[in-house]
Amino acid sequence: MSPIFAIVDCNNFYVSCERVFNPKLAGKPVVVLSNNDGCVVARSDEAKAISIKMGVPVFKISNLIKTHEVQVCSSNYALYGDMSQRVMTTLSEFTPDIEIYSIDEAFLDLSRFKRYNLTDYGHRIRSTIKKWIGIPVSVGIAETKTLAKIAGRIAKKSEKTGGVLDLTASPYLDRALAITDVEDVWGVGRSYSRFLKENGIKNALQLRDAGDSFIKKRMGIVGLRMVRELRGVACYSLERCLPPKKGITVSRSFKDSIKTLTEMKEAVAAYVSIGATKLRKERSAAGVIMVFLMTNRFQQERHYFNLETIQLPVPTSDTSELIQYAHEGLKKIYMKGYLYKRVGVMFKDLVPDGQIQSIFFDRRDRKRSEKLMLVLDRINDRMGSGTLKYAAVGLGRNQRWQTVFERRSPAYTTNWDQLLKVS
Numbered sequence: 231m232s233p234i235f236a237i238v239d240c241n242n243f244y245v246s247c248e249r250v251f252n253p254k255l256a257g258k259p260v261v262v263l264s265n266n267d268g269c270v271v272a273r274s275d276e277a278k279a280i281s282i283k284m285g286v287p288v289f290k291i292s293n294l295i296k297t298h299e300v301q302v303c304s305s306n307y308a309l310y311g312d313m314s315q316r317v318m319t320t321l322s323e324f325t326p327d328i329e330i331y332s333i334d335e336a337f338l339d340l341s342r343f344k345r346y347n348l349t350d351y352g353h354r355i356r357s358t359i360k361k362w363i364g365i366p367v368s369v370g371i372a373e374t375k376t377l378a379k380i381a382g383r384i385a386k387k388s389e390k391t392g393g394v395l396d397l398t399a400s401p402y403l404d405r406a407l408a409i410t411d412v413e414d415v416w417g418v419g420r421s422y423s424r425f426l427k428e429n430g431i432k433n434a435l436q437l438r439d440a441g442d443s444f445i446k447k448r449m450g451i452v453g454l455r456m457v458r459e460l461r462g463v464a465c466y467s468l469e470r471c472l473p474p475k476k477g478i479t480v481s482r483s484f485k486d487s488i489k490t491l492t493e494m495k496e497a498v499a500a501y502v503s504i505g506a507t508k509l510r511k512e513r514s515a516a517g518v519i520m521v522f523l524m525t526n527r528f529q530q531e532r533h534y535f536n537l538e539t540i541q542l543p544v545p546t547s548d549t550s551e552l553i554q555y556a557h558e559g560l561k562k563i564y565m566k567g568y569l570y571k572r573v574g575v576m577f578k579d580l581v582p583d584g585q586i587q588s589i590f591f592d593r594r595d596r597k598r599s600e601k602l603m604l605v606l607d608r609i610n611d612r613m614g615s616g617t618l619k620y621a622a623v624g625l626g627r628n629q630r631w632q633t634v635f636e637r638r639s640p641a642y643t644t645n646w647d648q649l650l651k652v653s
């Protein structure tokens with residue numbers, strides 16, 4: 231039985247988040263800037279229409295900004311992260327089979343809904359997220375992840391679809407592939423697309439019908455999988471998140487790849503902090519911590535994945551202790567010279583915090599740590615998550631984790647003081 235995948239992708243996610251809380255931005259060209267207000271990292275459709283390009287430094291478009299009254303926002307990752315979580319939680323009400331693929335995208339396995347009209351189901355997902363959270367999404371449905379991605383792209387671009395396109399057993403499948411540039415096929419990327427175009431393969435349809443041996447010789451097994459996926463043979467399955475009872479996983483794909491150990495350590499510290507807060511909310515402690523990292527899986531030449539498992543002497547939910555162990559693990563698996571796309575931590579062997587067996591040589595002051603964590607959680611609950619954090623996360627440095635946000639919108643959803651006021 232062939233599976234059915236859906237990709238749910240938030241449209242212009244950062245801009246859409248800003249618009250939820252600032253209706254004045256509706257219908258106008260809007261851009262969101264990167265850390266330190268340097269480059270454009272998100273654009274509304276209106277901004278795309280006046281050809282503001284992704285990644286362009288803001289000083290280069292100052293004229294456009296003036297003439298078209300472009301609204302400029304600093305990035306507000308606390309807001310986007312929280313909105314993302316809301317979207318994902320809502321999606322998991324439609325099916326438990328969900329893979330959070332990035333901050334604004336998730337794959338769903340809809341195989342169990344085969345008997346329903348999948349287009350209707352897609353529209354239900356779309357309208358629920360719009361109504362509950364205020365974010366517009368596109369939904370692409372197909373028999374493989376790669377085809378679902380193509381369906382999602384067209385659903386976003388073509389108004390006729392109303393934001394949802396189901397390509398399972400569709401008479402429009404070939405047409406959809408023909409209008410998809412080969413560069414836009416999931417995983418093809420710049421360098422492969424140049425090579426493919428040189429060989430007369432310009433769109434997804436031509437790639438689907440390319441010869442196996444040619445593809446295998448020039449693009450290896452990864453290329454062969456791409457082609458098979460285009461033919462409707464699922465080669466990639468849903469990478470489910472771990473069930474919450476058995477463990478807690480915190481992991482994100484980076485928008486831009488990360489190279490240095492310093493940045494990786496900050497990311498790991500940030501994820502451990504999030505996970506440890508969750509642990510304490512559930513009143514549990516972790517007996518095992520796992521750290522993993524990976525490069526972009528589509529760069530087959532330089533692909534690297536590794537995972538380190540650390541057995542803790544005493545189960546703990548103490549943020550600083552967990553960061554310390556996670557950093558030890560990270561150092562073992564980090565290799566210089568790779569461009570990392572994702573890093574994550576998993577807490578496993580969870581035990582209720584009342585049942586922790588202490589060991590004789592435990593030199594940590596557990597009572598003191600408990601009190602400290604209680605204070606930390608209380609302050610962060612009240613003042614917004616991240617008000618108090620460990621220096622390992624990268625306090626006050628001009629980096630990804632802590633930067634200058636001149637025109638940042640308030641943390642509407644995570645900070646009581648910045649709640650939207652209705653006058």
Ligand SMILES: [Mg+2]
Binds near residue numbers: 239241242335
């Ligand atoms: Mg998106």
